[in-house]
Amino acid sequence: MKIIFHPRFNEVYTNDPAAAPGRMEAMVTALERDFEFVEPNPASDRDLERVHGRQHIQSVKEEPLVYEIGRLAAGGAILAAELAFEGQPAFALIRPPGHHASPHSCWGFCYFNNIAIAVKKLMSEEKIKGAFILDFDLHFGDGTSNTFSGSPSVYYFHPEGNRREGFLGEVKRCFQAQKACDIIAISAGFDRHEEDWGGLLKTEDYRSIGRWAKEFSLDHCRGRRFGVLEGGYNHSVLGRNVRSFLDGFGG
Ligand SMILES: [Zn+2]
DSSP states (O other): OEEEOOGGGGSOOSSSGGGOTTHHHHHHHHHTTTSEEEOOOOOOHHHHHTTSOHHHHHHHHTSHHHHHHHHHHHHHHHHHHHHHHTTOOEEEOOSSOOTTBOSSOBOTTOSSOHHHHHHHHHHHTTSOSOEEEEEOSSSOOHHHHHHTTTOTTEEEEOOOOSSHHHHHHHHHHHHHHOOOOSOEEEEEOOTTBTTSTTOOBOHHHHHHHHHHHHHHHHHHSTTOEEEEEOOOOOHHHHHHHHHHHHHHHTO
């Protein structure tokens, strides 16, 4: 299980909770002793253009630091997807997050849709025909959903149960109902934790979700699976929540 990370993700590129100082460091501290870290290259404009319009990319470029870190994050998701395609599960520990970035607009601390850019890259290279994207962040990934709204081969699912058992049941059932696919991609947001904004899930629940995703991938897509970080804002629990997910997802 490889972690895709770049020290530049520690940079405070803007003033929002995803870019807050200390957020990445909290996760790195929880992971660095037990996982191999790999540095990504920035995504090219061509990579970004598979999802985003030129005008949107241009508007992000007007904030040079956001653009630089943003394309490095997209490059991180691409590298995670490429490793997963080759049979090595990977997790992109990146920011800014991406699931609220649509082809021509963005909001919610997102600029470029990292997971969509990664999936589209593998599709454009004809490595995969489709994907199953599970997004367990507290918030619906409107950007990802918009990006793939006309693509029947990419299935996006965001469970929304507002009780713990109900939510976990929804996640479990979505794996049982899902047919074979070429790769599974997880938008991993940790803001639904009981000590984060959503106030719902326990740390061990992320391990269960990770394990179900792993089992699904072994049964249906040759173990091809990768995750990318989305939300999660309580620095005091974020490290152990990511750790818990990876214990199930990699294991
Ligand atoms: Zn969120």
